[in-house]
Amino acid sequence: MELYMSMSVGVLFMVGVYLILSKSLLRIILGTSLLTHGVHLLLLTMSRLKTGAAPLLGEGANSYVDPLPQALILTSIVISFGVTSLFFVLAYQAYRKLGTDNMDLLRGKEDE
Amino acid sequence: MNNLLVLPLLLPLCTAVILLFLKQYLVIQRWVSTVSVLMNIAIAGIIVMQVRSAGIHVLHIGGWMPPYGIVFVADMLSALLVLTTSVVSAFCLFFAFGTIGVERERYYFYPLFQFLLVGIYGSFLTGDLFNLFVCFEVMLISSYALIVLGGTRRQLRETLKYMLINILSSSLFVAAVAYLYGVVGTLNMADLSLKVAEAGQSGVLNVIALLFMIVFALKAGLFLFFWLPGSYSAPPSAVAALFAALLTKVGIYALIRTFTLIFHSNPEVTHSWLMGMAIATMILGAIGTVAYHDIRQIINYNVVVSVGLIIMGLAVSSEEGLEGAVFYLMHDMLAKALLFLLGGLIIQVAGTADLRQMGGMIRRYPLMGAMVFITALAIAGIPPFSGFAGKLLLIQAGLREGYFGLTAVALGSSLIVLYSLIRIFMQAFWGEEKPLQEQSPMLNRKLIMPSVGLSLLVIGMGLGSEAVYNLVADAGSTLILPMQYVDAVLKE
Numbered sequence: 001m002e003l004y005m006s007m008s009v010g011v012l013f014m015v016g017v018y019l020i021l022s023k024s025l026l027r028i029i030l031g032t033s034l035l036t037h038g039v040h041l042l043l044l045t046m047s048r049l050k051t052g053a054a055p056l057l058g059e060g061a062n063s064y065v066d067p068l069p070q071a072l073i074l075t076s077i078v079i080s081f082g083v084t085s086l087f088f089v090l091a092y093q094a095y096r097k098l099g100t101d102n103m104d105l106l107r108g109k110e111d112e
Numbered sequence: 113m114n115n116l117l118v119l120p121l122l123l124p125l126c127t128a129v130i131l132l133f134l135k136q137y138l139v140i141q142r143w144v145s146t147v148s149v150l151m152n153i154a155i156a157g158i159i160v161m162q163v164r165s166a167g168i169h170v171l172h173i174g175g176w177m178p179p180y181g182i183v184f185v186a187d188m189l190s191a192l193l194v195l196t197t198s199v200v201s202a203f204c205l206f207f208a209f210g211t212i213g214v215e216r217e218r219y220y221f222y223p224l225f226q227f228l229l230v231g232i233y234g235s236f237l238t239g240d241l242f243n244l245f246v247c248f249e250v251m252l253i254s255s256y257a258l259i260v261l262g263g264t265r266r267q268l269r270e271t272l273k274y275m276l277i278n279i280l281s282s283s284l285f286v287a288a289v290a291y292l293y294g295v296v297g298t299l300n301m302a303d304l305s306l307k308v309a310e311a312g313q314s315g316v317l318n319v320i321a322l323l324f325m326i327v328f329a330l331k332a333g334l335f336l337f338f339w340l341p342g343s344y345s346a347p348p349s350a351v352a353a354l355f356a357a358l359l360t361k362v363g364i365y366a367l368i369r370t371f372t373l374i375f376h377s378n379p380e381v382t383h384s385w386l387m388g389m390a391i392a393t394m395i396l397g398a399i400g401t402v403a404y405h406d407i408r409q410i411i412n413y414n415v416v417v418s419v420g421l422i423i424m425g426l427a428v429s430s431e432e433g434l435e436g437a438v439f440y441l442m443h444d445m446l447a448k449a450l451l452f453l454l455g456g457l458i459i460q461v462a463g464t465a466d467l468r469q470m471g472g473m474i475r476r477y478p479l480m481g482a483m484v485f486i487t488a489l490a491i492a493g494i495p496p497f498s499g500f501a502g503k504l505l506l507i508q509a510g511l512r513e514g515y516f517g518l519t520a521v522a523l524g525s526s527l528i529v530l531y532s533l534i535r536i537f538m539q540a541f542w543g544e545e546k547p548l549q550e551q552s553p554m555l556n557r558k559l560i561m562p563s564v565g566l567s568l569l570v571i572g573m574g575l576g577s578e579a580v581y582n583l584v585a586d587a588g589s590t591l592i593l594p595m596q597y598v599d600a601v602l603k604e
Binding site: 020025028032035036038039040042043046047068069072075076079080082083086087090091093094097098106 | 242245246249253256257260263265268269271272273275276279280282283286287289290291293294299
């Protein structure tokens with residue numbers, strides 16, 4: 001199970017990096033969002049996956065999943081959700097004002 | 113247990129929430145913000161005095177003992193940085209009153225300002241690595257909003273890049289936290305210090321250490337500073353001063369904390385990387401300071417050079433070097449805020465940021481000229497100003513530990529920095545008088561007073577170096593012996 005998870009994390013990172021390296025702003029934002037998803041899965045995998053047990057320590061529980069990484073992921077998801085939506089709003093505003101979403105054209109000149 | 117430690121965080125947070133409801137009442141907003149920052153200075157002062165008299169203070173939030181709960185820790189380094197931050201933020205706020213403009217004030221400038229402070233204080237005080245990430249995010253999200261507030265074309269363009277680079281480094285931060293948790297199974301910094309030392313810092317832990325180094329170097333502008341000059345020249349000068357004085361310093365603090373407390377047992381790997389990056393930062397930054405005629409770019413690259421200089425103390429990693437780093441860090445927060453405020457004033461008065469179109473301002477603005485001159489000397493490290501003692505400690509440490517190349521680069525870059533700042537002074541204030549945008553012969557007192565206050569502090573910190581050094585020596589002795597920190601957190 002860990003192996004499959006690691007592979008999917010790798011794929012998410014790969015696609016995320018590929019998208020971030022493209023010129024279109026929209027693709028870049030999608031890339032960052034995929035990258036953070038990859039990171040969250042990584043965090044989940046790092047606590048060792050155990051199937052069929054809740055992340056809670058009941059009385060006399062035989063097996064349980066470490067709850068801490070799940071708490072961390074929850075926090076991180078909320079943050080990345082907020083940041084991504086802010087990024088989208090900014091990108092839209094920038095597109096309206098600057099008239100382009102091509103990063104090559106967003107270099108900016110000294111004399112502005 | 114000391115509940116005072118959460119106050120520097122709680123006060124700006126509550127202030128920000130209150131300010132959100134006062135959108136239309138700008139005068140009240142200003143007063144509430146002023147009272148809040150002044151109270152924070154008092155609180156920070158009390159924390160420094162308590163740490164001075166009773167050693168490291170720890171707050172176990174909710175009564176959960178480490179390594180399970182989140183702790184807030186104030187050692188001398190954190191306490192001093194909280195104090196300096198509160199002072200610098202007060203002056204930036206006062207400067208913002210006169211310059212930021214009604215539109216920005218109405219669109220939540222003051223609440224965002226307070227949220228930014230929440231993140232900064234949290235980063236300095238937390239004793240938990242994931243909590244550090246959360247505080248970083250609070251700080252960064254407020255900074256995204258502050259940097260774009262106003263929505264000019266330049267701001268929008270630069271904010272996109274600034275956000276992208278920070279989202280990337282935050283993702284890497286979480287990835288590094290994940291790896292570290294997978295290897296040692298804890299995120300409390302004191303506990304990490306023990307566990308990493310137990311496991312012997314080698315192999316995968318070195319890789320994780322380097323990953324953290326990349327993350328914090330991106331935030332601090334250490335070698336990976338390519339995003340910095342563009343982003344810091346976009347927002348209005350009050351915001352730029354706040355960023356230059358505080359945001360990169362949080363990254364530097366994180367570097368100092370992780371590489372003195374957690375990853376300190378294998379300096380051949382980590383600290384030699386830090387040293388290489390510090391050297392490269394100083395050289396490239398120094399080239400940047402002389403490459404432009406734009407005042408904003410010159411002072412942006414000055415920020416970069418000082419980051420390299422501070423990290424030099426960490427890379428040398430002797431007690432003297434760390435003391436020098438802390439001393440210079442405090443000086444740099446004051447001096448960079450002052451430099452950016454003055455830069456903003458010059459640009460406003462001249463109506464342009466291009467040095468070639470300025471001249472002769474000393475006749476109309478002698479006080480401003482004097483302050484620019486003082487700032488240049490202070491940043492270059494000439495006594496009796498505040499930069500001298502810190503730089504002296506750094507250079508001494510470098511020579512004593514036998515890093516002659518590093519020390520030579522540090523001294524050389526200081527000379528170039530002095531040249532670049534004196535060039536601002538000479539071209540803007542000497543020579544033929546050029547037409548100015550601002551026609552009033554005296555600058556508004558509201559605008560000039562914050563800079564005067566900061567200048568006095570820079571002079572005061574230089575003259576009172578001995579008193580400041582006593583506190584800094586405390587910080588240095590805690591940093592060099594991480595067991596003090598660990599004991600204070602874990603044994604209670």
